[in-house]
């Protein structure tokens with residue numbers, strides 16, 4: 222079988238492993254939610270399991286991915302960047318999907334499920350706005366009502382995406398509670414859902430939340446890794462890359478990528494938001510600096526104080542500004558199968574510019590962290606001449622304004 | 635007497651039960667509020683341990699939690715202060731699961747017991763995830779009150795009642811805490827469904843805001859929990875007197891039924 226190419230039909234790989242017990246990945250995961258939501262989660266779990274095994278659902282989903290989202294996305298070899306860094310860099314191009322990020326893969330799956338469950342209203346949280354835009358897009362496509370909760374701080378820094386969501390017919394609700402970022406948007410989405418659960422589907426945007434979300438979202442994102450594995454094998458003449466690198470907010474693009482390589486020898490690296498540096502306390506490095514806890518429905522790793530109060534995260538990129546991480550990542554970190562490192566705000570800005578200048582590809586600030594990390598580690602932790610696959614989870618249009626303002630304020634960059 | 639026996643005794647004497655909710659650590663005089671509420675006719679008191687991300691709470695209790703955290707309330711400080719309290723009625727703490735998890739099940743349960751706290755309500759710890767905490771709580775003689783919701787199936791309702799201690803908390807609406815103009819249809823329905831399957835005291839809570847609503851809800855159950863309507867008065871500066879006056883009204887409303 223040849224590797225997937227643009228314009229091909231999309232072929233889904235076999236379903237991946239289910240979590241054990243009640244949504245457990247090792248000691249992480251679970252369903253820590255108010256009783257009101259339990260029946261809806263049980264229904265969703267049953268519906269997803271049925272759908273994911275059903276040839277009709279898989280065909281319908283695969284066709285949407287091909288004809289609407291524009292999959293398969295290519296893997297691009299970065300010649301000039303490779304020369305510059307001394308390692309062979311391949312990019313999985315999720316920036317080329319419709320709406321410009323990997324988020325579309327998940328929402329198309331969840332929108333189909335929403336229809337199957339006979340629900341008409343969809344709510345979602347968003348940080349960078351990419352998941353909100355993707356959800357609004359799928360809702361427009363299927364004629365569903367869409368409400369997106371977005372931290373008031375993020376509404377400011379992602380104004381373009383707010384406009385896109387509204388254009389697509391969604392209502393954007395600015396969230397002012399707490400730190401007014403992604404964590405608080407999830408809180409308000411959950412508060413809405415507790416009241417609206419009988420008519421509403423909560424379309425969570427990452428591999429976080431109560432069972433079955435971390436499992437389901439990983440399955441809807443595994444197309445990224447499944448395609449990339451076959452594509453890199455073709456480029457590399459049969460072998461797998463030495464390193465597979467992806468940025469980690471809640472962890473969906475990384476989990477989707479890792480799912481395709483978990484049974485290979487590739488080293489899996491998740492790059493978290495280092496913010497102003499891990500020592501500064503202003504970061505989003507939940508695996509590196511978090512401790513076990515339960516938030517938003519799952520037992521996982523969270524940034525918290527000594528009393529178990531959740532701390533505010535900090536990142537230059539709204540999509541990584543979350544003080545937790547999906548439970549499967551917590552389990553992969555615990556088992557050692559994946560490693561979680563970080564890149565700072567400044568390194569992400571450098572990655573943002575370097576990829577633009579060397580390859581003509583403007584990355585979103587989130588995957589710019591993965592590029593920034595590789596710039597720092599190429600020739601060090603990542604030995605010269607290694608092959609590295611980086612998931613470029615989204616394109617940088619949404620961040621162009623913010624970055625231009627930051628660069629104008631700091632000419633030396 | 636623990637929470638359950640206190641509530642059973644009161645109920646069996648023909649009294650409708652009243653359990654007001656107070657956010658712990660909300661102002662320096664919060665223990666005076668608890669005492670005043672007890673003296674004004676509460677059968678037990680629910681003390682909230684503030685958490686940074688209270689997903690079952692509406693604006694009022696969110697704000698109270700945030701204010702309490704800002705002036706330094708912690709799970710340890712609330713438990714510590716409650717040790718010194720003798721309100722004359724049982725105390726149940728209401729806390730989200732993360733602070734419990736963070737302190738550790740055994741340690742949290744033992745500290746509650748050592749402080750003379752009878753019970754715990756952990757709204758984001760449903761039946762399916764209960765075991766670790768409930769085993770620790772049982773061992774320390776802390777009663778764990780479970781919630782039942784309008785969406786809960788009959789089969790689950792039975793299991794929840796079988797595992798709940800102290801009383802069973804019937805969620806009186808689809809939604810989060812906060813005052814409502816009217817009592818929803820879910821309240822009576824929840825009360826009747828629970829009363830049909832359990833002999834435990836059945837209390838309805840969420841959204842119950844006025845003496846008239848309290849009376850109406852209590853008609854379908856053994857009593858009510860009132861939170862946001864009381865906490866709003868505290869946020870507005872009502873203090874122990876304001877709290878006592880409101881609880882007295884609620885008591886009269888229930889007794890008039």
Ligand SMILES: Cc1ncc(COP(=O)(O)O)c(C=O)c1O
Nearest residue numbers: 351427470471472473474540615
């Ligand atoms: C382009 C892009 N990459 C990554 C992320 C982070 O999310 P996740 O870790 O779930 O992939 C986001 C979130 O908004 C995003 O927009």
